[in-house]
Amino acid sequence: MTIRHGLIALALLTGPLLTLSGQAQAYSYAAAGKEPLIDAREQLLTAASEGQDGSAILASLAEELGYLEQHHKVTLQAPLAAAIAAKDAKGTAALLNRAYKAEIERRLEGASQNLGDYQTAKVLVVKSKRFLDLILPSLSEGDRQAADQALAQVLDAIGNPGVFGVGAKPADAAAFVEAEKALMAVLAPL
Template identity: 85%
Template structure:
């Protein structure tokens, strides 16, 4: 009976640890990504998007303050004017700022592989939305630069086997290359 209880406790502890590890690396909610289709639909069909924009106030205000992009008023104006192209351009500008934000965070956390990796992977979600608006050459350059960013964060290996230390210089160079491709946005 004691052995059975110990096995159940061990199983519960093991399962709980796996759930925590999964939830830490889960993609999570990205309000700017989640609202994309609603905003583009509202712009193309002339619908009221004030509720959607209000739900993005915190994210957009942060980007405006810390990444020096103006988004809230132009987005509202573009949607009101039924200008889907301008709305898409402004969303790409917001996504570019989000990529910059995530990569800055990853660069500051190069000593913490898991945090850096999550931030780089989240930046990839934003990049994937921007890629269709880039030329083929710029798409390849952006994807290649992000792959180099991911490689530069290193890898802890499995129990240390195959471990690779982070390379801050390679990280910075790849980050700059990516942001140079996205600069025209």
């Protein structure tokens, strides 16, 4: 075997592996990306329950909270600072739930705008599920079931590209809107 043939064989063997690992990294980053509001939850609740200074934690969340305040018409930064200063863990948790509700709304709006791009829409819906999971314990059993069911309907409405086109299901924008409305109705009291 010549060096040329050896290099060609090596390229043929490692090329698919490099491609697969690149796809896996891209998918895992998109699916499990950092969520500052989720990551800071325990720190904020601990600061509130133990009377610690939470200003540094809140400062690290200023961009995320500011975005939600501006685009989703919720007031979060000042009430969170006040709740933490007052050692109000219950109030802090309620405000975090309000922030998570706004994040769910944000992700579902993005998914709605990307219904033609299955992967993007799916990642956004799955990310909204991470926020919903944190809210669920504060809901009644019936509301938990309704919220889970509505989110499952949202996921179903984005369609499915199938495997090589087999089993493909187109996105259903009307079903998406209805399921999103049902979910947000359950979360409205937050």
